Amino acid sequence: MDIIERDKSYIANTYARAPLVASLGKGAQILDDGGKELIDLGSGIGVNAFGACDEEWIKAVEAQLHRLSHLSNLYYTEPQTKLAQLLCEKTAMKKVFFGNSGAEANECAIKCARKYSHDKYGEGRSTIITLTNSFHGRTMATLSATGQDAMHVHFGPFLEGFVNAPANDFPALEALCGNDVCAVMLELIQGEGGVIPLEKAYVSAAAQLCAQRDILLIIDEVQTGNGRTGTLYTYMQYGISPDIITTAKGLAGGLPMGCALLGEKVENTLSAGTHGSTFGGNPICAAGALSIISRLDEALFDEVRRKGEYIKSQLESAKGVKSVTGLGLMLGIETEKDAKTLAQECLDKGVIVLTAKSKLRLLPPLNIKQEELEKAIQILKGVLAQ
DSSP states (O other), X not given: OOHHHHHHHHSOSOOOOOSOOEEEEEBTEEEETTOOEEEESSHHHHTOTTOBTOXXXXXXXXXXXXXXXXXXXXXXXXXXXXXXXXXXXXXXXOEEEEESSHHHHHHHHHHHHHHHHHHHHOTTOOEEEEETTOOOOSSHHHHHHOOOGGGSSSSOSOOSSEEEEOTTOHHHHHHHOOTTEEEEEEOSEETTTTSEEOOHHHHHHHHHHHHHHTOEEEEEETTTTTTTTSSXXXXXXXXXXXXXXXXXXXXXXXXXXXEEEEOGGGTTTSOTTSSOOSSXXXXXXXXXXXXXXXXXXXXXXXXXXXXHHHHHHHHTTSTTEEEEEEETTEEEEEESSOHHHHHHHHHXXXXXXXXXXXXXXXXXXXXXXXXXXXXHHHHHHHXXXX
């Protein structure tokens, strides 16, 4: 029985897997079990920040494996503490809560926002506004927060206390900001919703409104963070100061880690026993994340922006392309043909791409070699033109 047959026999059928069995990876190069080489423009949905099996990351993780693999969060560990300090220094946030995923980071943000409001104002101020077409995770709370009707089937009843506003419609957002609202939660680029950036004027107005009414501003950087769009976090391109930032995916370069960064208003909101995680901030994951975050500098951000502009310049006027959206190396391609069919055709020709709604989605490693990127984009253009 081969891998695909065994997978179908023993693993829950929650993924519509493409017929690729990956066996080896190095940077943006992936080898399947038959020895076929592919160029990866997906990086594990933005997880492998420096590609597969990055040497510096391996050294950091392996060194920690020989020191301490895990200890309860009832005690202190050095990698977790160093990582928290580095993240706070780079963002001017005050405290960090570590979990294992983006959904867990968003769960923390939701709990923190509601506790902040309850501590200060009492009962009746617990509603969180999210945007139509948003995606915040697959746990019950984050799924309830997600503004997509298609995801609100099968699993009801959903949690109360979430309402959705249309993106880029400030009057609609303002109208929802009543006395029952404790937070507004935004993805600055709606990733799973189709790689759609929010307008800067809208985000600025939303941030001002939140500050005026003591409504917490939560920025979901699960997919947009950690250098993906050409700055450490995308909110830095919008000129705002969030109260809570959530991130995951590329944070630990391939190991499961998410975190919520807490600003001054909420730095002391979560006290002992109010939240926790068995594996959050695990020393091995933290060592991997330290390797990633310490190398995200302006030179790399310039490279990310330059490569993003190269992709746009190649695809915006290409045959079969309607539009290209996104920032840096988080790009969505609106196509004339079915995106899933095109993704399979790319795979057949040796390029891994993703989809988001009806678009193709590109999330290549941040340090993908220019020659690899050029080769992959030419293959993609050929598929689009068919």
